[in-house]
Amino acid sequence: MTFILNFLSLGIPFSVALLIASLGEMFNQRAGIFNLGCEGIMAMGAFLGMLIPYSIGRGADVPGIYNYLGLLVATGVGALLGLFFAMVVVTFRAPQGIAGIGLQMFGVGTAGTLFRHFVGGTQSIPGINRAPIPFLADIPVLGPLFFNHNPLVYVAFFLVPIAWYVLFKTPWGLRVRAVGTHPRAADSIGIQVNKVRFQALALGGALAGLAGAYLSLCQAKMFSDEIIAGRGFIAVALVYFGHWNPVKIMGGALLFSLAQALQLAIQGLGIDFPYEFLVMLPYVLVILVLTLSRKAQHMGPTALGKPFNREMRT
């Protein structure tokens, strides 16, 4: 029982960075743009998130406001990078895949370079600690599982219904889905396709920046060049996995993270089984589910990856 509780309560916070980044990527893709640069934006978010409190405290405790300022800056710069990406792929209609890889390199490289310049070597920060919810955290079983986490964990899961509502119940969400599914039709009824795509990419970038800052401020409480370690690409995969639906994406992020927590817990049991296979387990699981859910190929935004040019009549 304790074993199960432990891995469940750890799997939830492990999923947060993936969940936030995936929700952002979902808005990108729903608007018809897939952003492989998510990893780069996350790296910039991770760096800027830790830079603010580190600059103030130099590793010592700082008032919580600076940590949250770090989150804010990371989110803001993430949005700017999203807009930058929008300029490249929406305005200039550059190939999205190549531009995304470029953004990934740009983000990771710039974050690493700025880190060396402004911080130097690996440094840690006190970061944002867990915030147990009074009374609820004391409930047996449920308390440790759901109510004894970092504040960003609650925020991340609160974002799921918000994202769902925005996407499916607001006029803006409808416009996003329209420009991602049939931009020409959307254009014909007066929706400014490029404007909506810019907005969606800014939102996606902001969430990717926030996800990166979660890793450096809440989880690792330090920054290194490799801190994102492919999580940005997993976030992109989780959007397909979750069929572009916030609730299903949350399920995918949880499944991946619980598999991760499970493999770590199994390793600790000392079972005679090659650990390399256990390390692979979450990734294999994602590939397996993606392969099995062929239906997803027909559920995605039909204009995904296609630049929109209202002058072209193809």
Added chain:
Amino acid sequence: MKKMLILVLMFSMVASMAFSAGQAEAAATTSKAIKIALIIESTIDDKGWGQAMYDGILEAAAKNPGKIEYSVSEKMKPVDAGSAILQYAGQGYQIIIGHGAQFKNVITEMAREYPKISFAFGTSSDIVGPNVFSYMPESEETGYLNGLIAGMLTKTNTIGLVGPVDGGDAARYNRGFVLGVKAVNAKANVMVAHTGSFADFVKASEVAHTQIKSGADILTGSSQQALGALRAVADYRDKDIWWVGQDLAQIAIPEGYKVLSASSYNYAAVINTMVAKLDAGILGGENIPMNFNNNGFVFQYNPALKSKITPAIEAKVTEALNAFKAARGNAAVVNWKDVKYN
């Protein structure tokens, strides 16, 4: 115009990556000194793997004034290392070190091309050419000392070990650690988990949290990823959860208040050996071991936490340390390969 703008933007993206991919640092040069080039995949201030070798070169250079010049290339992937080696070879460097087993192939290849230059890589025991040194820390010794402390201090009889991969010196450290724990506490359970990465701090922190949740009250880990695990331990500020480390730098960082002891590699011993061999006309073809016996390791308690180390623990550690210093291949750790984690 738009195409031009796209090209400019794309170029700036890729260029930013290229500019950050490698940084070189060079010491002031004099004409008669031995020129050493260091190539590392991390950085010289990573408080772990890269920094330990860099510090070793600095120490060797300080102890031999005017004898050693050095240059460093950081953040070099093995695939890029070849071009860096070519440049160093062209600039007359006499010793080129690829610090990491991942550089073995490129070092082997370049060593054949430049038979008059001495190359080195590690950690490895492999002998790959007459002008290539390999170096291998016999880390079971440092692991054993930390294992003694962990085994005697644990109250829950559950100890966590956060490994990167089960290979090289990390595997030796881990197994030595298990031997140390078992030598003093047969009831203790060492939970071993590997992240599969040398640099993923986040995953190391996840492993440490998992182990602490499972009852571990003393943790250890190796390679630079261990910092993530130490940071996780530091989250339990007011709890009796401690860390025994594999790098002295960990004592001095903000999380040092959780570090009971640490050992460190003293790569100065390797550098000094290579320089001496080079003076004697030997360019390689040998493996240089690192152990307490040849001053390849340093061990230290955290002075701020010395009160946690009981006289019994100190006596046990001192006894083992003296035995390691007296002779290589101590019986306590000589069979480290036989250790099974489960």
